[in-house]
Amino acid sequence: MRHQQLPTGTLDWLTRRTSRAADWPPRALVEAKGGTRISVVIPAHNEEATIGDIVRVIRHELMCRLRLVDELLVVDSRSTDATARAAHAAGARVVRQDDVLGELPPADGKGDALWKGLAASSGDLVAFVDGDLRSFPPEFVTGLLGPLLLDQDVAYVKGFYHRPLTDSRGTVPDGGGRVTELVARPLINLHWPALAGFVQPLAGEYAGRREVLERVPFVTGYGVEIGLLVDLLHGVGLDALAQVDLGSREHSHQSIPELGRMATQILLTVQRRLAPHAHPLAQSSTALAQFLRGGSGAVVDREVVVTEVTVTERPPLAAVRDGVPTDLLRL
Numbered sequence: 001m002r003h004q005q006l007p008t009g010t011l012d013w014l015t016r017r018t019s020r021a022a023d024w025p026p027r028a029l030v031e032a033k034g035g036t037r038i039s040v041v042i043p044a045h046n047e048e049a050t051i052g053d054i055v056r057v058i059r060h061e062l063m064c065r066l067r068l069v070d071e072l073l074v075v076d077s078r079s080t081d082a083t084a085r086a087a088h089a090a091g092a093r094v095v096r097q098d099d100v101l102g103e104l105p106p107a108d109g110k111g112d113a114l115w116k117g118l119a120a121s122s123g124d125l126v127a128f129v130d131g132d133l134r135s136f137p138p139e140f141v142t143g144l145l146g147p148l149l150l151d152q153d154v155a156y157v158k159g160f161y162h163r164p165l166t167d168s169r170g171t172v173p174d175g176g177g178r179v180t181e182l183v184a185r186p187l188i189n190l191h192w193p194a195l196a197g198f199v200q201p202l203a204g205e206y207a208g209r210r211e212v213l214e215r216v217p218f219v220t221g222y223g224v225e226i227g228l229l230v231d232l233l234h235g236v237g238l239d240a241l242a243q244v245d246l247g248s249r250e251h252s253h254q255s256i257p258e259l260g261r262m263a264t265q266i267l268l269t270v271q272r273r274l275a276p277h278a279h280p281l282a283q284s285s286t287a288l289a290q291f292l293r294g295g296s297g298a299v300v301d302r303e304v305v306v307t308e309v310t311v312t313e314r315p316p317l318a319a320v321r322d323g324v325p326t327d328l329l330r331l
C-alpha cells in the first residue's frame with residue numbers, strides 16, 4: 001500500500017464545494033429564501049423515542065421563529081409504536097408511507113418512505129433528515145439549505161459529521177459508520193472516484209432541488225443514498241453536488257446482521273449501476289480516500305488519507321509447482 005494525494009479533480013471539488021454549517025447563518029438564508037418554498041421530510045420507522053424532539057426543534061426554530069421552513073412532513077414507515085402520534089403531537093404533518101400513491105403496489109424500506117415523502121410534499125427545496133437522531137440541532141437543516149439557497153449552481157447537498165459509536169461498553173469517538181467505511185466508501189472509490197471526496201456518502205441528511213430529485217430513481221431500501229449520489233453525478237455533474245460539515249451525529253445503531261443486510265442492499269444498488277452496461281461515468285480506480293479525525297483543516301477538517309489498494313494474484317500453486325495447466329483446475 002502506498003500513500004498518495006487525492007486526485008486533483010476530487011481535491012478541487014472538495015475545496016470548492018465543502019463548507020461548514022456555521023458558514024450559512026440563518027438570517028442570510030431567510031433573506032435569500034424569497035419565494036422559495038422549503039420542505040423538511042423525515043422518514044420514521046419506530047422512532048417514538050426521538051421523533052418528537054426533532055420535530056419540535058424544526059417547528060420552533062425554523063418554522064415559527066425564522067420562517068425558513070414552510071412544511072414539515074413525517075412519513076410513518078409502518079411503525080408499530082407511537083411514532084405517528086408523537087410526530088403529530090409535536091407539530092408535524094404525518095402521512096403513512098403506504099397511503100401515499102396508494103394505487104401503486106407497496107414497496108418496503110427507507111428509500112420508499114423518502115420517495116413517498118417527496119411525492120407528498122411540495123417545497124421547491126426538500127431536505128431529508130433521519131428520525132433517529134439524538135440532540136438534533138437546527139443547523140442540521142440550515143447547513144443543508146445554505147448552498148442551495150445561496151448558489152444556484154448547487155442542486156444537491158449532503159451532510160457530514162463525526163460518527164461516535166456508543167454501546168453498553170461506552171463510546172468510540174469515530175467508531176460509527178461501519179457500513180460506510182467497510183462497504184460504501186470502498187465501492188465509491190473503486191467505481192466512481194469522482195465521488196471520493198464525500199466524507200459521509202451514506203449520510204441520511206441531505207437536501208436538493210425538487211426538479212432534480214424528481215428526475216432520479218429512489219432505491220426503495222438502504223441503497224437509496226448511494227443510488228442518489230451515483231445517479232446525480234451522472235445527471236447533474238459533480239460540481240452541482242456539495243457537502244456541509246454538520247458537526248457530530250448520534251443515532252441508534254443497528255445490529256451487525258442488520259448492517260449486513262444494509263450492506264447487501266448497497267452492493268446490489270451498485271451492481272445494478274455497473275451491469276449490464278457500465279455506468280457512463282464509472283471508472284476503474286484503486287485509490288481509497290478516507291477521512292480521519294485530525295489534520296490541518298485547510299480544506300476539510302479531517303486528515304485525508306489516500307491509499308492505493310492493489311490486489312495481485314498468485315496463480316494456482318499447482319500450476320506453478322506441478323505444471324498443471326490452469327484451465328484444467330476446478331475448485
Ligand SMILES: O=c1ccn([C@@H]2O[C@H](COP(=O)(O)OP(=O)(O)O[C@H]3O[C@H](CO)[C@@H](O)[C@H](O)[C@H]3O)[C@@H](O)[C@H]2O)c(=O)[nH]1
Nearest residue numbers: 043044045077109110113130131132202203204222225254
Ligand atoms: O424501513 C424503514 C427503515 C428506516 N426508516 C427510517 O430511515 C431513517 C434511517 O434509518 P436507520 O435504520 O436509522 O439507518 P442507519 O442505520 O442510521 O443507516 C445509515 O445508512 C443508511 C444507508 O445508506 C442510510 O439510509 C441512513 O440514513 C443512515 O443513517 C430512520 O429515520 C428510520 O426510522 C424508514 O423510514 N423505513
Ligand SMILES: O=C(O)[C@H](O)COP(=O)(O)O
Nearest residue numbers: 176177178179180202253
Ligand atoms: O452509515 C453506516 O455506515 C451504517 O448506518 C452503520 O452506522 P453505525 O456503524 O454508526 O451504526
